[in-house]
Amino acid sequence: MKALKRLLQISWRNVFRNKRRSILTLMILVLGSSGLIVIGGFFENIMEGYREQFIHSQSGHLQVNRTGYFKKGASAPLDYMMPNAEQVRREIEGEPHVTFTVPRLKFGGLASTDNASIAVLAVGTDAVAEHKMGLAKAANDDNPSTNIIAGNDLDPKDTHGVLLGKGLSEALGVKPGDHVTFLTTRQAGAMDGAEMRVRGIFETIAKDFDDHAMKMNLATAQQLLDTPNQVHSFLVLLDQTTNTDLVQANLKSKFLASNSQLETLSWEEQGLFYRQSKEMLMKIYSTIQLIICVIFVFSIANTINMALFERIREFGTMMAIGNGRGTIFMTIFSEAGILGLLGSALGITIGIGLAHLISAIGIEMPPPPQSSAGYYAMITVTPKLVAQTFGISMLATMISSFFPALRATRFRIVQALGYV
Template sequence: MTFWRFVPLAFRNIRRNRVRSSITLAAIAVGATALLLAGGFFQDTFLRMREGIIHSHLGHVQIFKKGYSQYGAAHPFDYLIQNPAALVSRIENLPNVELVTQRILFSALLSTGENTVAVTAQAIQPGREAQLTVIRNLRHADTGLAILHGENLSEESSFEILLGQGLARSIDAKVGDELVILTNTIGGSLNAFDVTVKGIFASPSKEFDDHGIRIPLETASKLLRTDAVQSLVVLLTETDLTETVRASIEQLASSENWEVEVLAWPELADFYNRVVALYQRQFAVLALIIALIVVLSIFNTMNMAISERTREIGTIMAIGYRRRDVLSIFLLEGLFLGLLGGLLGLVFGQGLGFVLSVSGIPMPPPPGGSVEWKAGIEITRQLLLQAFGMCVLASTLSSIYPAWRASRLVIADALRHT
């Protein structure tokens, strides 16, 4: 007989003790469900963090003058992109590019008259930034930049700024307050403007909320006395196309002899990368624990089955079944328990994940964040395959030793077993 000819017999053996088989299947299904829910929670967290970082601050791709990533922190004004409009028009014509916006990041002093604090000023194009912060997936719309009080900057904004909520709290500033912003121009002289607080924002980055302001690029150009910009931020139609579009931009830059460097968002999101690495290790440990539970459950079931069916094993071996046939029967039983339990776990896990995603799981601000959010369960195809594969592999492996022990029984001793 071949291995697969014992399939009907293995199924019958599983149905013989329905209570024990049901308990074993339940343990496997619960393990698969737990793996799906935990993995889905981590995936949802990654997706929300990713989209929040992209749409509130980084964009999908950023373009700098060559050398900025290495030396720009010490000498930011030495690495400005001249005539940025020419680059923007060419890049926006590339496939899958939705928009390109210009930015300058600089340090300044912000004064209320009584308090003066150092701030990080982000000069933006308000109209284009408004499009950048739109997250089309409504399930993740709470992860971008949010205006808590007042209004966002608009194309008509002039000498108006936005304050991060932590910064506004520290200097006791409110919407409508008049402030003074002071900084060095690119030539090294001092320049100052009176500005009005138009709104107070919250972003996924608490550090930026505590020290950051947003100011219209037109106003910043007058303040810094330059028409150049520091970076071009590119928004794409899909995040998964980041590397493809990045390669297209690099090819265009090479053909046009632009002295620029092109960085994708993963290279700029250090905190995100560290959080993902941490969560992935935690998930690996959790998957190992669940696999051990499944292994012990199947191992216990098989050992009890062998103990109860010792005389039966001796009988079938006496009538001509070989040791490898007995081994095949018990391995198939473990395999089918894993298959059935895994399928049940996938069904229950997806159903429970859908319910939790619809209702939402209230969560506090993440480390380094400032905005509360509602988590969901993001179950991917890869996660489904991992959970199902873990159940099948663990149940099959845990059947090997009991099956081998059953196949090594001595016929005479097995027949005398009571």
């Protein structure tokens, strides 16, 4: 222990023996680590923003529906109705961490005006719960997840009032107060239609959804389809997104035990675009990490190698007075470790500081793919990101010092003592 303490003391002092060289190496480590924090935090923020908006505008944290609905429901929505909806809702809302549910009844139809007829995705929903869900804002956005950009939100008392997505309203050429004729197929196969009044226009992060969606009161949708008290799914909203896996597991086991023929899908399972975007960003970030790691390795290896050749005689002396090869190895290894530790700690601290500064200002971003609204990006620093950055710095340090340290242990004492 005393030897290790003294070894670290010697290493610490050796790190600052050639101040200029060590400071240069530290600067590389600091720049790299802070860069990783800022870039990683930027990507994290993009994904976090998209995730929260997706959850609160479309998917909920979880979606409970009849087994098979998610994959095949689009082609035959009426085959996947949930007849005992109220009982299912009570079961879901009885779970810890569940704050509320939003019922959904989705079906296709045709919306017509004097000028255009467009196939739409009708979404029957609980106006109050839908409003509550849509109000949530992502941390990096001033707008709610479902932004009413014109008119008003759904009103349970206004049975024929509908909300149109921004793209759909533009395609139909309508504004709040205008009327739209909506036609659909009832459960029995007959056509049904109704004259709807546009109450408002909404915008979400998903342009594709906004181009086709028409939201209406659940009771109106059930009446049009002739499916009273039935829904396709419940969106489940939780107190924290991080509780998604836990509640999903609980619901799955509950439905399995009661043989309810219900499936529970997380927001991530529903969000193909999210998954693909995340995968792409993670690949880009991994490449950046790799490049920075290589820069770290070369710069630290250069410093350690130069220090090694300047001090060969010193290592010879250490071996002469009885130090084992392990001590020599540890001396060099710990010097690199101290450099890595200092560099990454400083870099991470500066990176976090920069993240706060940038977040306070915000980075104006154009609408992402498949979206219609721009936003202000920020830098989200997570414990995982900090741990990853620290891990990369330390890994680079270990790699870069391993071979020089190994080489030092192989010096012949006599040669090392006579080295000039």
